[in-house]
Amino acid sequence: MLKKLTITVGGLIGLLVLLAGIKVLQFQTMFAAGAAMIPPPEPVTTAVVTQEAWAPTIDAIGSLTAVQGVTVAAELDGKIVHLAFDPGSVVKAGDLLLQQDTSTEEALLRSAEASVALARINLERDRELKAQSTIAQSELDAADAQFKQATAQADNIRTTIGKKTIRAPFDGRLGIRLVNLGQSLKSGDAIVSLQSLDPIYVNFLLPQQRLGQLARDLVVHLTSDAVPGEVMEGRITAINPDVDSATRNVRVQATLANPAEHLHPGMFANVSVVLPSTDQVLVIPATAVLFAPYGNSVFVVEEKKDNQTGRSSEVLRQQLVRLGVRRGDFVVVASGLKAGETVVTTGVFKLRNGIAVTVNNTLAPDAQLDPHPSDS
Numbered sequence: 001m002l003k004k005l006t007i008t009v010g011g012l013i014g015l016l017v018l019l020a021g022i023k024v025l026q027f028q029t030m031f032a033a034g035a036a037m038i039p040p041p042e043p044v045t046t047a048v049v050t051q052e053a054w055a056p057t058i059d060a061i062g063s064l065t066a067v068q069g070v071t072v073a074a075e076l077d078g079k080i081v082h083l084a085f086d087p088g089s090v091v092k093a094g095d096l097l098l099q100q101d102t103s104t105e106e107a108l109l110r111s112a113e114a115s116v117a118l119a120r121i122n123l124e125r126d127r128e129l130k131a132q133s134t135i136a137q138s139e140l141d142a143a144d145a146q147f148k149q150a151t152a153q154a155d156n157i158r159t160t161i162g163k164k165t166i167r168a169p170f171d172g173r174l175g176i177r178l179v180n181l182g183q184s185l186k187s188g189d190a191i192v193s194l195q196s197l198d199p200i201y202v203n204f205l206l207p208q209q210r211l212g213q214l215a216r217d218l219v220v221h222l223t224s225d226a227v228p229g230e231v232m233e234g235r236i237t238a239i240n241p242d243v244d245s246a247t248r249n250v251r252v253q254a255t256l257a258n259p260a261e262h263l264h265p266g267m268f269a270n271v272s273v274v275l276p277s278t279d280q281v282l283v284i285p286a287t288a289v290l291f292a293p294y295g296n297s298v299f300v301v302e303e304k305k306d307n308q309t310g311r312s313s314e315v316l317r318q319q320l321v322r323l324g325v326r327r328g329d330f331v332v333v334a335s336g337l338k339a340g341e342t343v344v345t346t347g348v349f350k351l352r353n354g355i356a357v358t359v360n361n362t363l364a365p366d367a368q369l370d371p372h373p374s375d376s
Contacts, residue, residue: 041313041356045346045364046301047285051339053278054327058213060252062204062222062271064263067255068170068196072097074185075163085192087177091168098179098191100164105157112154119147172196173261195265200258202234204271205249213275214239220254224269227262236273282339283330285367290348295320298337299344299351301359316344318353329367 078100085097126143129135175193179185202222206214214236222232234256243250254271256263263269290297299316324332337343344351345364351357 041358042351043360044299044301044344044351044357045361046342046359047288047345047364047367049282049284049333049337049339049341049343051280052283054281054283054332055278056275057221057272057325057327058206058210058275059325060204060206060271060273062202062254062269064265064267064269065201065203066172066195066197066265067199067201068172069194069265070169071193072166072169072191074100074166074187074189074191076100076160077184077186078102078164079184080179080181083177083179083181085174085177087192088174090173091171091194093168093170095168096165097168097174098166100166100185102161102164105161105164109154109157109161112150112157115150116147116154119143119150123147166191168194170194170196197261197264198258199234199255200263200265201237202254202256202269202271204252204254205244205247206252206273208243208248208250211239211243211250214250214252214273218276219274220256221272221274222254222256222269224263224267226264226267232256232258232263281324282333282337284333284337284343285329285345285365286326286331287329287365287367288343288345288348289321289323289331290318296323297321299348299353300337301342301344301357313356314359315354315356316351318351329365 080098081101082099083097084099085091085095091097123140123143123146126135126140130137130140172194173196175195177192178190179192185191202220216236216239218236220234220236222234223230224232234254236252237255238253240251252273284298288298290299297318297320300319301314302317303312304315305312319336321336322334324334326332344357345367
């Protein structure tokens with residue numbers, strides 16, 4: 001019985017050893033086939049590293065402000081009897097906006113004008129009498145003073161009526177009406193916002209080390225999410241003579257045309273001051289860069305010859321690069337590449353160093369310095 005059990009156990013062990021050997025042989029065959037297998041070349045699009053002359057820029061974040069802007073307010077207390085403007089309309093300097101009740105002032109003005117007329121008659125009569133030496137000089141002086149006092153009183157009433165007749169101080173566009181007909185206004189109560197939008201100012205700050213590069217009339221390019229895809233051009237019109245002692249920044253102001261009035265005071269915008277000099281830079285499409293925490297890199301396409309077959313193929317070499325400024329769809333390469341080298345421009349996230357590729361630029365993206373997306 002023991003002999004049969006020993007034979008059975010031995011047979012099972014031998015069977016297990018045989019199965020394990022077969023499985024090991026299968027794995028070895030599979031690994032060998034995998035190592036010998038050559039993956040097909042990866043299709044890629046490419047671009048050549050080019051050298052271009054770029055005008056250097058100084059970038060900043062700016063804030064838009066009106067050349068002239070004010071909230072029109074009441075100067076004197078009074079009841080609104082006439083509203084002469086529509087919210088959001090364009091007005092010219094001197095256009096009537098609002099009329100307060102001036103019935104009391106107009107009645108006082110008629111009385112004052114009558115006093116002026118009487119004082120003028122008395123003054124002219126006293127001048128004739130003085131010419132005949134009938135009255136003393138003191139009486140003529142008193143009549144002249146009375147006439148001037150009456151005239152001043154009438155002018156004072158006219159000024160009060162003028163302050164209650166509120167007009168646009170300059171050309172511009174009105175905002176939302178803040179008052180209603182019949183409302184009693186107090187001195188200083190806001191009526192409506194009036195802003196001159198064309199041209200418009202953009203104010204921005206630059207560090208003090210840039211001050212030597214700044215000058216009046218330098219070209220400024222402005223972009224805003226309010227006008228996506230459009231680059232507006234203006235010029236520097238003012239540079240503050242003092243530097244902020246807390247931030248060591250200097251305030252700069254540029255003026256730009258705004259005929260469509262897409263830009264409004266209070267908006268922020270991206271500002272680029274274009275310096276008059278030009279730099280020779282190496283540029284590549286921004287899509288060619290593989291961004292990573294340890295460093296940015298690109299894949300350079302190189303030709304490699306097989307020593308056994310003598311055939312040439314295109315393979316990739318991953319190259320770390322240091323980037324500069326970005327403009328449109330392009331980015332400057334400060335170091336890591338040479339002019340004339342070819343880099344992969346699409347799908348760089350799925351590539352690796354040393355793989356074979358085949359170049360197909362039929363569907364390559366069209367990189368532009370000033371892109372205008374069709375769906376923006």
